Amino acid sequence: MIQTYSDERAETPQRAHPRPGAPQVRGWCPxxxxxxxxxxxxxxxxxxxxxxIAGEQLIGIASAAQWFGDGEIHLTNRANLQIRGVAEADHGALLAMLGRLGLVDLDERAERRRNIIVTPFPDEAGxxxxxxxxxxxxxxxxxPLPAKFGFAVDTGAVRRLAQTxxxxxxxxxxxxxxxxxxxxAPKxxxxxxDAAAGAxxxxxxxxxxAGGVAAGRGRMAALVRRIGPPVGRDHAEPRRRRKLPRPDRSRTAISSASRSARRRRRRCRRWAASAMSASRPGECSRWRRASPRRRSKASCSRPILFCR
Structure with missing residues (x-):
């Protein structure tokens, strides 16, 4: 069975009788x-x-995934750590292990409300x-809010959570x-x-x-599209998201040997088709025409499709 946790698909109306094998949308996150x-x-x-998360906590989660799950840790788009393949009989022991690491809330209600995403690059002022x-x-x-209703604290020097x-x-x-x-809302x-949390x-x-919840579900963006943003005073636009600069390849020091190797790789791609009709599998026409001395200087000990 395939489980879908996408926020967009969670708000999509579902069929009364879903097709066999189709993804099932639960409308809440585990x-x-x-x-x-x-x-x-x-x-x-x-x-x-x-x-x-501290280093000791991360090591503890890795051990928990190895002992009680499938051995893998998945990072979700909400900055959560996911463990799959846990048997129902091991759920209590896994919770006890996570509780000793300080990663479990007091009750389910507190856990469900703690849906806050914080920028990984905070400001220097704290x-x-x-x-x-x-x-x-x-x-x-x-x-009481919908299960997927969340908050984002993106107050670093650069806006990072615009697509989250x-x-x-x-x-x-x-x-x-x-x-x-x-x-x-644009602004x-x-x-x-000190007043941001209360606001x-x-x-x-x-x-x-304003009626943002219907049948236990609802998102702020859908409400803003329907009735508009809330009216307030002194509105301002958020800082624009910066794109990472591309490296200046013109200033990168590349040795002549590296340039020659790149040219050889580009030429070998052109001869890839001729290798399919070579006399022996794995040989290309460039390898067959090469002298024994050149073959001995190759980076591998056997003929390959692309010369290195």
Whole structure:
């Protein structure tokens, strides 16, 4: 059975009678306390606090995946660590191991609400850590929200989480200030660092009051497309996402031997078709015409399709 965790597909209306073998959309993401059953066992997701994980915790998760799962750790698009193939009888022992590492919440309700994505490159002044910690502490004041409703703290020097799924975003403005923006809205409201978490809770309440939830599901971007963004004062645009600069290959020092090797590889690609009609398998026409002395200097001991 194939499980689909995509946020976009989770909001797609489903057929009353799905086709046999078609992906099943659950509409919620698994956690450690609330795993999801799949064809190879239970699927668990660990949510590191504030988007950070220590070396000892990572080693412990690797050991847990080796002992109780399929031996692999999957990194999700929400910065969670996923373990698959867990037997139902081993779920309790796995939770005890994760609890000793400090990776399990007190209850399922707290785990479900702690859906905060933090930029991996925070600012040097420490505003990102303070906002993320205040947002984690304000989770108790949040109203019941859809399972996939999430928050993003993207207040680093460069905007990194623009393509990451989130409903309420705390970002850096173009002038360096902090703004609170509803996903799908072009601008956000200016807020202070110490008031960003409280303003995010108020925006979540507006989402519910405006009718953003239907049948237990709903996303902020869909509500903004339907009725528009919330009205506020002193709106500002977020800082634009920067693209990584391409390396300047013209200034890269390349030896003449490397240039010659590249030219030989390009020429050998042209003779790939002639190798299929060679007298012996694996030989190309260039290899057959080469002298024994040149063959002895080749990088391999046997004829190959592409000369190196």
């Amino acid at each position: 956690g450690a306390l609330r795993p999801m059953a799949s064809g190879d066992g239970l699927v668990l997701r660990v949510r590191p606090r504030l988007g950070r 505003e990102t850590e303070r906002i993320a910690a205040a947002m984690t502490a304000a989770l108790a004041d949040l109203p 799924s989130a409903d309420i975003r705390i970002e850096r403005a173009a002038d360096g200030g902090i703004i609170l923006r509803a996903d799908g 956000g409201q200016r807020v202070r660092t 995010a809770v108020e925006l979540a309440r507006w989402f519910l009051a």
